[in-house]
Amino acid sequence: MVCDAHLHSSHLPLADISSGGLFLSCSSSSADWAPLLNDPRIIPFLGIHPECLKDDWELELEELDRILKENPAAGLGECGLDRRFYKLISREEQERALKAHFDLAKKYSRSIVLHQVQASGALADFISGEKPEIPVLIHGFSGSREILKRYIQLDLFISLGPGVHSGGVELAETLKLIPDNRLLLETDWPYTAGRGSTSYKEILNQHYEEISRAMGVDFKTLAWRIRENGAVFTN
Ligand SMILES: [Zn+2]
Incomplete structure (x- = not known):
């Protein structure tokens, strides 16, 4: 009965999802929308990843508006800011697209899943301006203590991926700062870089085991929490 707060169930290799779990599955581009909507095992999150923004993204979001109206279980995402692509799609353009995703989430009272790479401060500034009253998830958090504190102040949910076990993140410190009711865990399958495990289930279970050890909380209690x-993200 575990929850994976961020995966791409429609990307290869397909995730071996058992029934009974809670799987928040995101699109990267509009090509993923139909497969996610047709998969009853997952909660679909529809949006355009900054890497996948094309010239006609506004038209695609018009289509998304119609899809959201007809699919009350669907949330928004993943969308966000990614400095690695600023040369191709400027920060201004990425922020415009992000704002359009937020507008849809607010219009239909849906939750939203956010992506950021090397733009954590810009994203915090953006969210401060938005003052969203919808649940907001930061996926794959790996930032500093300072940025984490800002995100917590903004009442965001913080999702940690398996990357937190391979150094670079002060895991114990990070876990202490995140309130119990704002912590989420994810695989980002299939973009979980090899950690020795190969299967989806192994990666998900191992992640929960390592977090439960680091928190000193038993597996079942952690899974329930x-x-x-x-x-909160099931719309
Ligand atoms: Zn993702």
Whole structure:
């Protein structure tokens, strides 16, 4: 009965999803929208990843508006800011697209899943301006203590991926700062870089085991807590 707060169930290799879990599955581009909507095992999140923004993204979001109207279970995402692509799609353009995603989330009272790479401060500034009253998830958090504190102040949900176990993140410190009711766990499958495990289930289970050890909380209690938090995103 675990929750995976961020995966791409429609990308290869396909995730081996058992029933009974809670899976928040995101699109990267409009090509993923139909497969996600047709998969009853997951909660679909529809949007355009900054890397996948094309010239006609505004037209695509008009289509998304119609899809959201007809699919009350669907949330928004993943969308966000990614400095690695600023040369191709400027920061201004990425922020315009992000704003359009937020407008849809607010219009239909849906939750939203955010992506950021090397733009954590810009994203915090943006969200401060938005003052969203919808659940907002920062996926794959790996930032500094300072940025984490800002995100917590903004009442965001923080999702940690398996990358937190391979150094670079002060895991114990990070876990201490995140309130129990704002913590989520994810695989980002299939973009979880090899950690020795190969299967989806192994990666998800191992991640939960390592986090439960780091928190000193037993596996079942942790799984129950994360599922409760994930349920906030079921629209
Ligand atoms: Zn992702």
